[in-house]
Amino acid sequence: MSNVLAASVAAAILGVLCLPGAADAYGWPVKPFDKPHPIRGAFDDPRFHLGAESALSAFHFGVDIAAPDGTPVYSVSPGYVRMHSGDVTIRRPATGRAYGYWHVTPVVHTGEHVRLHQLLGFVASGWGHVHFAESVNGRYENPLRLRALTPFYDRTKPTVGGITLISTHGATVDPQAVRGVVGVEAEIFDTPPLAPPAPWQVARLTPALVWWRLSQGGTPVTTWKLSIDFNRGLLPSGAYNGVYAPGTYQNKANRPGHYLFWVLQAIDTATLADGVYTIDIVAADTHYNLGEASLDFAVVN
Numbered sequence: 001m002s003n004v005l006a007a008s009v010a011a012a013i014l015g016v017l018c019l020p021g022a023a024d025a026y027g028w029p030v031k032p033f034d035k036p037h038p039i040r041g042a043f044d045d046p047r048f049h050l051g052a053e054s055a056l057s058a059f060h061f062g063v064d065i066a067a068p069d070g071t072p073v074y075s076v077s078p079g080y081v082r083m084h085s086g087d088v089t090i091r092r093p094a095t096g097r098a099y100g101y102w103h104v105t106p107v108v109h110t111g112e113h114v115r116l117h118q119l120l121g122f123v124a125s126g127w128g129h130v131h132f133a134e135s136v137n138g139r140y141e142n143p144l145r146l147r148a149l150t151p152f153y154d155r156t157k158p159t160v161g162g163i164t165l166i167s168t169h170g171a172t173v174d175p176q177a178v179r180g181v182v183g184v185e186a187e188i189f190d191t192p193p194l195a196p197p198a199p200w201q202v203a204r205l206t207p208a209l210v211w212w213r214l215s216q217g218g219t220p221v222t223t224w225k226l227s228i229d230f231n232r233g234l235l236p237s238g239a240y241n242g243v244y245a246p247g248t249y250q251n252k253a254n255r256p257g258h259y260l261f262w263v264l265q266a267i268d269t270a271t272l273a274d275g276v277y278t279i280d281i282v283a284a285d286t287h288y289n290l291g292e293a294s295l296d297f298a299v300v301n
Contacts, residue, residue, distance in 0.1 A: 025147050026149065027150065028065070029130060038195060039194070040251060041063060042230075043140075044234060064129045067123050067130055069124065074118065074120060076090075079113070079114065081112045081113075083109055084106075087100060087106075097135070100133040101120055144286045154285055154287040156193055157285075160282070162186060180301070182269060185261065188207055190204065209231055210261060227262075228263075242262060244259070
């Protein structure tokens with residue numbers, strides 16, 4: 001890691017990642033409960049609910065745990081069942097906490113009380129995964145955050161690449177001749193710690209946090225600023241176009257997801273003196289791993 005990652009941003013990132021969770025850690029909903037399983041879809045990653053990959057875009061409200069069709073799915077907590085034809089939710093009224101299991105064929109019924117590790121159903125035909133979600137008083141949280149889904153080991157660093165300056169008309173801006181208002185877009189992704197089975201072996205995960213800083217000649221022009229925060233809560237669907245840039249798409253079979261983030265939607269370079277600047281971008285996952293990249297650009301207003 002270069003000196004781009006100053007001690008100040010490192011401390012800030014670790015502070016966000018270490019925010020205390022509201023619940024004790026819990027095991028996996030598929031056997032073995034005490035060993036990690038491959039994840040093929042991350043929390044807050046891009047999802048599309050109408051047509052191809054355009055209309056009704058939304059954030060993913062859980063994680064997709066790869067498991068063959070027919071795999072038994074078990075409760076990670078005791079509680080009361082709310083069941084539909086393809087999903088089961090186990091609620092704990094005293095705490096407001098609930099755990100959801102989608103794409104399963106249930107064997108339990110609404111109103112039933114289940115114990116820890118009780119069988120809830122089986123992964124439904126054609127899905128190849130269980131979508132697992134956790135919520136508190138109706139607000140979804142990231143199951144991969146520290147002290148939640150356990151054990152979960154992650155030693156892979158996020159990748160930050162393809163930093164691009166975008167004009168207000170959506171065109172790519174030459175970094176050697178920047179003027180007026182521009183946006184900053186970057187492709188950022190993480191690699192699953194355990195590769196999912198084919199055809200999802202190329203799946204990519206979204207990061208937990210993205211930070212940026214502007215500097216000139218090694219001297220900071222701005223402090224480190226948090227741009228993206230997926231570490232805990234589900235973002236509202238109305239924020240989608242302010243987080244993901246056009247060209248973003250989710251994981252598909254044999255095709256990795258392509259995550260283009262608006263690190264900055266607009267920066268008015270007219271407020272900067274002409275000269276060469278650097279934008280530094282740092283991405284973190286939920287387990288302290290950090291990736292970085294930089295782009296030099298010349299302001300010529």
